[in-house]
Amino acid sequence: MPPTLAEVNPRFNVARRLLGWYARHRRDLPWRPPRDHSHAPINPYTILVSEFMLQQTQVATVIPYFRRFMDRFPTLQALAAAKERQVLRLWQGLGYYRRARNLHAAAKKIAADFAGRVPHDPAILQTMPGIGRYTAGAVASLAYGARAPIVDGNVARVLCRLHLIRRDPRRPQTIRHLWQIAEQLLPRTRVGEFNSALMELGATLCTPGDPQCPLCPLRRYCRAAAAGLQRSIPTPRPSRPTPLVRRWTLCLSRRGRWLIEQRPPQGRWPGMWQFLTIPPLGPRPTPSQLRSRLGLRISPPRHIGQIRRALTHRRYVFDIFTADVDGTIPSVRPRRWLRLDQLHVYPLSRPQQQIAQLLAAL
Ligand code: SF4
Numbered sequence: 001m002p003p004t005l006a007e008v009n010p011r012f013n014v015a016r017r018l019l020g021w022y023a024r025h026r027r028d029l030p031w032r033p034p035r036d037h038s039h040a041p042i043n044p045y046t047i048l049v050s051e052f053m054l055q056q057t058q059v060a061t062v063i064p065y066f067r068r069f070m071d072r073f074p075t076l077q078a079l080a081a082a083k084e085r086q087v088l089r090l091w092q093g094l095g096y097y098r099r100a101r102n103l104h105a106a107a108k109k110i111a112a113d114f115a116g117r118v119p120h121d122p123a124i125l126q127t128m129p130g131i132g133r134y135t136a137g138a139v140a141s142l143a144y145g146a147r148a149p150i151v152d153g154n155v156a157r158v159l160c161r162l163h164l165i166r167r168d169p170r171r172p173q174t175i176r177h178l179w180q181i182a183e184q185l186l187p188r189t190r191v192g193e194f195n196s197a198l199m200e201l202g203a204t205l206c207t208p209g210d211p212q213c214p215l216c217p218l219r220r221y222c223r224a225a226a227a228g229l230q231r232s233i234p235t236p237r238p239s240r241p242t243p244l245v246r247r248w249t250l251c252l253s254r255r256g257r258w259l260i261e262q263r264p265p266q267g268r269w270p271g272m273w274q275f276l277t278i279p280p281l282g283p284r285p286t287p288s289q290l291r292s293r294l295g296l297r298i299s300p301p302r303h304i305g306q307i308r309r310a311l312t313h314r315r316y317v318f319d320i321f322t323a324d325v326d327g328t329i330p331s332v333r334p335r336r337w338l339r340l341d342q343l344h345v346y347p348l349s350r351p352q353q354q355i356a357q358l359l360a361a362l
Contacts, residue, residue: 014218015187015194021217022197027204029059030066032196042192044118044143045076051138052103052130056096059203065094076118079104080111088271088347095311097349098270102130120144133179142192149182150195151175154202160234161206164223169234206230244315248285249307249355250276251322252298252329257337258359259329260346268314273336273346275355276329277318285321295330298323305358309351320355322362 026035031050033040049069053062069090073079079087084104091100106128110118118139119125125136133151140146151159156169159178167174187194205212213225224230252259252275260273281289284303290296301321309316329335336346340360348356 014185014221015190017217018197018201019187019190019193022193022200025204026196026200027059030063030070042143044120044139045079046070047139047143048076048106048118049073049079049103051135051142052099053094055099055135057094061094065091076107076116077111079107080116084271085345085347089345092272092347092353093350095350097272097347099130101265101271102128105129106131118143120146122146122148138195141195145190145192147186147188147191149179149186150199151178151182152199152202154199154206155182157208157234158198158202158206158218161211161224161230162218162222164227164229164233166233166235170237242310242313242315244317246280247277247316247318248280249274249318249320249352250278250285250290250296250298250301251304251320251355251359252276252296252325253322254325254337257339258343259325259335259337260343260348261331261333261335264333268311269349271347272349272352274348274352277352280319284319287323296325297327298325304362307351307354307358316351318351318355320358322359 023035026032028035029050031046033042050062050066053066053069072086072090073082082104084101087100087104088097091097094100109128110116120140120143122133122136122140125131125139126133131139137148137150138152140148141150156175156178159165159181160169163181165174165177169175169178182198185194185198201216201218205216209231211225211230213219213222213230216222216225219225222230224233258275260275263269263272263274265271278294281293285301287298287300290298290301301323303319303321305320307316307318307320309318338346340356343356
């Protein structure tokens with residue numbers, strides 16, 4: 001069994017090996033300086049945007065969104081001055097829309113309170129909307145070289161394997177322990193590169209199902225690899241059945257225009273726009289039921305299809321109906337009557353985009 005990292009002067013050995021490997025094997029990503037200009041100045045705003053986008057999302061998915069976002073909002077001031085609808089529209093399809101709202105709110109706060117300069121103190125960064133300990137550490141270390149540790153899913157997996165930690169890494173006690181280890185490992189210099197290297201190792205070699213131990217720069221310190229347990233650490237999350245949620249989507253039309261409304265700022269798809277979507281009121285909607293329950297005066301709804309969408313913790317089934325509207329629509333939310341070719345201005349979740357495609361095909 002190899003010595004623990006604490007027994008082998010971890011800062012020096014781990015950092016040296018990891019940084020050497022990172023210099024040779026790191027991926028060129030649009031928010032990093034190119035490999036041959038690795039000491040070029042880093043724009044903290046690009047790190048801020050990329051870290052928000054990378055929360056719960058893979059690098060390959062993020063790259064095209066990041067490029068479009070930076071084309072449209074090249075500076076923090078441009079983002080702070082944007083309308084929320086524009087920000088959500090660029091985020092459309094990336095999911096977890098609360099991140100977009102939080103990033104927008106953080107940009108506004110930085111523009112107003114910090115003269116547009118992204119703070120370098122992790123404690124101050126954590127006062128921003130949507131910035132927790134991980135994102136604060138990542139921005140502070142990657143953009144400014146601050147000595148701040150990071151623990152995300154990739155880093156947690158690497159540390160659990162290096163230290164042969166068999167406890168569930170999602171438990172608060174284990175999380176605290178992992179943060180302590182990450183802090184102890186930090187080198188005195190090149191902290192941003194070191195943190196990037198640790199994440200890169202987890203993303204490319206120390207992957208969940210197929211760790212590439214023979215290629216790993218830290219193999220000589222890895223207790224899980226020595227014990228042949230690298231594939232079973234960390235313990236997999238116990239699988240739970242995902243609840244099924246049914247919804248009716250009522251696509252209401254009047255003189256060639258369709259009604260859309262904005263979702264509330266909390267909950268699923270916050271601030272996004274949708275065709276009128278409600279929990280089912282019975283086996284299928286009827287004009288009298290919708291009139292008495294929602295105050296809608298509409299023609300008999302016609303079922304035009306069904307859309308299914310599986311998210312991490314829920315599966316959705318949308319039954320889609322069309323109907324003509326007679327009279328006004330009671331609503332407390334912002335709403336618009338639009339032609340289908342005008343919808344592209346409004347941010348729609350993926351199911352709602354699919355519903356719009358169904359309508360276009362009628
Ligand atoms: S030796 Fe294998 S299990 Fe250990 S850190 Fe490297 S890739 Fe991960």
